[in-house]
Amino acid sequence: xxxxxxxxxxxxxxxxxxxxxxxxxxxxxxxxxxxxxxxxxxxxxxxxxxxxxxxxxxxxxxxxxxxxxxxxxxxxxxxxxxxxxxxxxxxxxxxxxxxxxxxxxxxxxxxxxxxxxxxxxxxxxxxxxxxxxxxxxxxxxxxxxxxxxxxxxxxxxxxxxxxxxxxxxxxxxxxxxxxxxxxxxxxxxxxxxxxxxxxxxxxxxxxxxxxxxxxxxxxxxxxxxxxxxxxxxxxxxxxxxxxxxxxxxxxxxxxxxxxxxxxxxxxxxxxxxxxxxxxxxxxxxxxxxxxxxxxxxxxxxxxxxxxxxxxxxxxxxxxxxxxxxxxxx
Amino acid sequence: xxxxxxxxxxxxxxxxxxxxxxxxxxxxxxxxxxxxxxxxxxxxxxxxxxxxxxxxxxxxxxxxxxxxxxxxxxxxxxxxxxxxxxxxxxxxxxxxxxxxxxxxxxxxxxxxxxxxxxxxxxxxxxxxxxxxxxxxxxxxxxxxxxxxxxxxxxxxxxxxxxxxxxxxxxxxxxxxxxxxxxxxxxxxxxxxxxxxxxxxxxxxxxxxxxxxxxxxxxxxxxxxxxxxxxxxxxxxxxxxxxxxxxxxxxxxxxxxxxxxxxxxxxxxxxxxxxxxxxxxxxxxxxxxxxxxxxxxxxxxxxxxxxxxxxxxxxxxxxxxxxxxxxxxxxxxxxxxxxxxxxxxxxxxxxxx
Numbered sequence: 001x002x003x004x005x006x007x008x009x010x011x012x013x014x015x016x017x018x019x020x021x022x023x024x025x026x027x028x029x030x031x032x033x034x035x036x037x038x039x040x041x042x043x044x045x046x047x048x049x050x051x052x053x054x055x056x057x058x059x060x061x062x063x064x065x066x067x068x069x070x071x072x073x074x075x076x077x078x079x080x081x082x083x084x085x086x087x088x089x090x091x092x093x094x095x096x097x098x099x100x101x102x103x104x105x106x107x108x109x110x111x112x113x114x115x116x117x118x119x120x121x122x123x124x125x126x127x128x129x130x131x132x133x134x135x136x137x138x139x140x141x142x143x144x145x146x147x148x149x150x151x152x153x154x155x156x157x158x159x160x161x162x163x164x165x166x167x168x169x170x171x172x173x174x175x176x177x178x179x180x181x182x183x184x185x186x187x188x189x190x191x192x193x194x195x196x197x198x199x200x201x202x203x204x205x206x207x208x209x210x211x212x213x214x215x216x217x218x219x220x221x222x223x224x225x226x227x228x229x230x231x232x233x234x235x236x237x238x239x240x241x242x243x244x245x246x247x248x249x250x251x252x253x254x255x256x257x258x259x260x261x262x263x264x265x266x267x268x269x270x271x272x273x274x275x276x277x278x279x280x281x282x283x284x285x286x287x288x289x290x291x292x293x294x295x296x297x298x299x300x301x302x303x304x305x306x307x308x309x310x311x312x313x314x315x316x317x318x319x320x321x322x323x324x325x326x327x328x329x
Numbered sequence: 330x331x332x333x334x335x336x337x338x339x340x341x342x343x344x345x346x347x348x349x350x351x352x353x354x355x356x357x358x359x360x361x362x363x364x365x366x367x368x369x370x371x372x373x374x375x376x377x378x379x380x381x382x383x384x385x386x387x388x389x390x391x392x393x394x395x396x397x398x399x400x401x402x403x404x405x406x407x408x409x410x411x412x413x414x415x416x417x418x419x420x421x422x423x424x425x426x427x428x429x430x431x432x433x434x435x436x437x438x439x440x441x442x443x444x445x446x447x448x449x450x451x452x453x454x455x456x457x458x459x460x461x462x463x464x465x466x467x468x469x470x471x472x473x474x475x476x477x478x479x480x481x482x483x484x485x486x487x488x489x490x491x492x493x494x495x496x497x498x499x500x501x502x503x504x505x506x507x508x509x510x511x512x513x514x515x516x517x518x519x520x521x522x523x524x525x526x527x528x529x530x531x532x533x534x535x536x537x538x539x540x541x542x543x544x545x546x547x548x549x550x551x552x553x554x555x556x557x558x559x560x561x562x563x564x565x566x567x568x569x570x571x572x573x574x575x576x577x578x579x580x581x582x583x584x585x586x587x588x589x590x591x592x593x594x595x596x597x598x599x600x601x602x603x604x605x606x607x608x609x610x611x612x613x614x615x616x617x618x619x620x621x622x623x624x625x626x627x628x629x630x631x632x633x634x635x636x637x638x639x640x641x642x643x644x645x646x647x648x649x650x651x652x653x654x655x656x657x658x659x660x661x662x663x664x665x666x667x668x669x670x671x672x673x674x675x676x677x678x679x680x681x
Contacts, residue, residue, distance in 0.1 A: 275359030
């Protein structure tokens with residue numbers, strides 16, 4: 001990906017220098033080798049500090065709301081999975097197409113430093129990728145790990161190398177992680193639980209929540225100007241959760257609100273400081289939408305209306321959808 | 330110095346549980362260590378380098394009811410909710426978190442004293458645990474904290490096959506005496522002290538080669554508050570911030586709160602206090618609106634508070650203990666180290 005980093009720096013500088021865009025959204029280095037952070041640059045001579053490697057997980061599309069508001073034409077580097085979020089923001093009329101310059105950026109999967117550490121790597125100095133293996137250079141010598149074992153969870157559900165929106169592509173696509181299992185396997189496992197077991201599962205997951213709202217704030221589908229949970233005078237104000245019920249309601253309401261708009265980017269679960277499996281709530285909705293209304297992928301384009309906001313004569317009736325769930329599953 | 334074999338730790342936990350409510354690092358369902366009440370079936374993670382969150386919740390819970398109003402016709406009854414009485418023992422407190430409680434004391438125990446905090450704090454015995462495996466995100470040494478010697482009532486170290494135990498304060502002595510009388514702790518030979526010193530030295534050695542070993546907040550930042558406040562760097566730094574509350578909620582020294590009323594029923598209203606975050610749009614919201622309308626202003630507030638305002642009012646003490654949780658948890662990898670370095674570069678060394 002080092003070659004891509006050079007291309008990214010060059011292209012960002014060109015676009016700013018020639019005045020095609022006023023701002024570029026990409027990534028820059030953090031304190032360590034693995035904590036690259038979102039970066040916004042507005043001058044060509046800042047572009048040499050931009051980075052791109054296997055530690056650039058952040059989806060940058062949410063920042064487009066801010067740049068669109070400011071009326072600034074912005075170039076944004078997008079990994080294939082990130083492009084779905086841009087389409088969804090366009091569909092939701094949250095950003096202006098003419099203010100976005102989308103650059104498809106090849107990705108072969110992002111790595112999870114927590115998994116690398118959990119695999120027993122101590123004193124890590126750097127990490128590089130060698131085919132299907134990850135080479136971890138540590139103070140105690142070299143350690144090789146299977147790449148599939150240390151990919152971010154969201155990359156295990158990779159939607160492929162295709163960009164769903166791109167004004168240009170930075171380089172030839174890279175081979176993406178291949179996932180052969182059933183992506184709804186965990187959802188099915190939870191569906192198969194008894195009501196009591198399921199309640200206990202979610203109670204245990206959601207009671208870890210500290211209401212930091214990181215899941216909401218990173219979510220490209222959570223794009224309201226003012227979130228209901230931020231309104232200080234409502235009894236559902238985020239800071240005020242009086243008991244665990246309110247805590248659980250927050251996540252369930254949020255999942256309902258993004259149903260049909262959630263692209264399955266997995267950023268909510270990635271950023272959760274408490275490690276809650278938030279993606280499972282959204283995936284349950286995706287699975288149900290697929291079974292009730294036919295296959296649907298939010299963000300695959302910026303036009304097709306979501307099944308819940310369009311009507312077809314063969315749509316299941318509200319009650320039959322619930323009663324007939326078994327047949328649909 | 331006293332000791333107990335690692336294999337006998339459950340005996341110690343039970344003995345402590347009989348003295349008060351015992352909280353210690355346990356693995357939650359995500360596999361993260363967090364302070365939780367001791368249970369026989371809990372997966373105890375005393376050796377976890379750092380808990381997900383600090384134990385500040387013990388003294389300053391995320392939400393607590395202060396008052397209940399009950400109305401009946403024209404009658405109004407007030408009921409104060411006071412923290413329960415009883416000893417709490419927090420075990421496995423790391424040196425960074427131990428210092429954070431002293432910082433919180435400066436806020437809550439200064440007049441007007443926060444009686445809720447004070448009650449909980451005074452009922453608590455802290456058992457610290459010396460660090461033996463600091464991580465790359467650790468920088469407690471930047472604030473003069475000794476990772477191998479937590480400022481707690483009792484200091485402990487997991488060394489070899491034993492937990493070494495040293496009482497420090499009067500409260501610590503009292504607790505130790507009970508455990509010695511009960512035969513839980515036994516006197517340690519001189520080699521235990523040597524093992525502890527060796528571990529402390531080893532920890533310092535690791536810290537000295539970690540990436541943040543030479544990080545320090547530049548004292549010059551507190552010398553010209555307005556210059557730092559008006560720095561052009563804030564806009565650049567805040568650009569990536571999502572305005573979530575993760576940094577403030579996982580921070581052991583963040584202590585802002587809000588007090589609000591929640592009407593449960595026609596007859597019953599709770600006045601509660603909850604953690605607040607300067608990252609939130611409605612932080613310090615007043616009748617005329619918010620005093621900090623933009624993300625940049627709110628972002629600046631957090632770091633000005635930690636790096637400038639707090640030390641100005643507290644003999645130079647920064648409101649940071651170098652635990653590294655913001656480095657680990659920020660969704661977009663913004664953190665106090667990045668901010669302090671950028672400010673130093675822009676406003677002290679003037680090489681933007």
